[in-house]
Amino acid sequence: QSGLTQPASVSGSPGQSITISCTGSTSDVAGYNYVSWYQQHPGKAPKLIIYEVSNRPSGVSTRFSGYKSGTTAYLTISGLQAEDEADYYCSSYSSAGALYVFGPGTQVTVL
Amino acid sequence: QLQLQESGPGLVKTSETLSLHCTVSGGSITKTGYYWGWIRQPPGKGLEWIGSFSYTGTTYYNPSLKSRVTVSVDTSKNQLSLKLSSVTAADTSVYYCARGAGSSVSLDSWGQGTLVTVSS
Numbered sequence: 487q488s489g490l491t492q493p494a495s496v497s498g499s500p501g502q503s504i505t506i507s508c509t510g511s512t513s514d515v516a517g518y519n520y521v522s523w524y525q526q527h528p529g530k531a532p533k534l535i536i537y538e539v540s541n542r543p544s545g546v547s548t549r550f551s552g553y554k555s556g557t558t559a560y561l562t563i564s565g566l567q568a569e570d571e572a573d574y575y576c577s578s579y580s581s582a583g584a585l586y587v588f589g590p591g592t593q594v595t596v597l
Numbered sequence: 598q599l600q601l602q603e604s605g606p607g608l609v610k611t612s613e614t615l616s617l618h619c620t621v622s623g624g625s626i627t628k629t630g631y632y633w634g635w636i637r638q639p640p641g642k643g644l645e646w647i648g649s650f651s652y653t654g655t656t657y658y659n660p661s662l663k664s665r666v667t668v669s670v671d672t673s674k675n676q677l678s679l680k681l682s683s684v685t686a687a688d689t690s691v692y693y694c695a696r697g698a699g700s701s702v703s704l705d706s707w708g709q710g711t712l713v714t715v716s717s
Contacts, residue, residue: 518702520701520702520703522701522702522703522704524644524704530709531693531707531708531709531710532636532644532693532704532707533707534703534704534705537698537701537703537705538701538703541701543705575643575644577644577703577704579702582660583660584646584659584660585632585634585646585649585657585697585702586634586636586646586649586697586702586704587646588643588644588645588646589643590643591643591644
């Protein structure tokens with residue numbers, strides 16, 4: 487059902503930077519600045535880490551950053567740490583009838 | 598601090614109606630600017646938005662589930678509810694309630710989730 491696409495997995499070594507892409511369409515990612523990113527550790531609820539494309543909620547590490555270009559949004563994790571190993575989901579508002587459309591998720595592995 | 602807690606049966610029979618509640622503490626469910634919604638996650642799979650109730654009283658549903666879903670709010674109990682009818686095994690999921698910030702369309706607070714299994 488997801489209208490957004492993400493890579494299934496991304497990996498990196500500690501200290502490196504990685505970027506996760508989230509590709510949508512003009513009905514969602516490209517059309518609105520309502521892209522959010524969520525981090526989910528196994529067995530836990532998702533946690534909001536980026537909202538409105540590039541804003542971080544209070545308390546979220548500055549190592550997480552987001553941006554958008556056209557129909558694709560990106561999440562960058564800088565200075566990769568072991569605790570960053572988790573699943574990451576992008577979400578966007580969609581004019582196609584859904585308040586929230588989620589991507590399929592990207593599993594981040596810290597090597 | 599805002600807390601959301603889901604509750605309800607962990608097992609529902611095929612073709613019956615799944616009913617869950619989400620009790621909100623540490624904040625009012627009628628606070629202006631917020632939406633209260635349900636998101637589910639089948640075991641080992643991704644997130645799917647089900648529906649949300651707006652502070653304006655408007656409800657929004659995932660078009661793919663709209664015919665089977667009702668999301669409502671009981672302001673006297675500060676509680677959000679979900680009803681999903683005619684369930685099948687495909688509805689087996691962890692169900693989360695979450696608060697949505699209307700200004701950013703982001704889900705900024707989540708419950709811990711509750712697993713609901715559909716079986717005959």
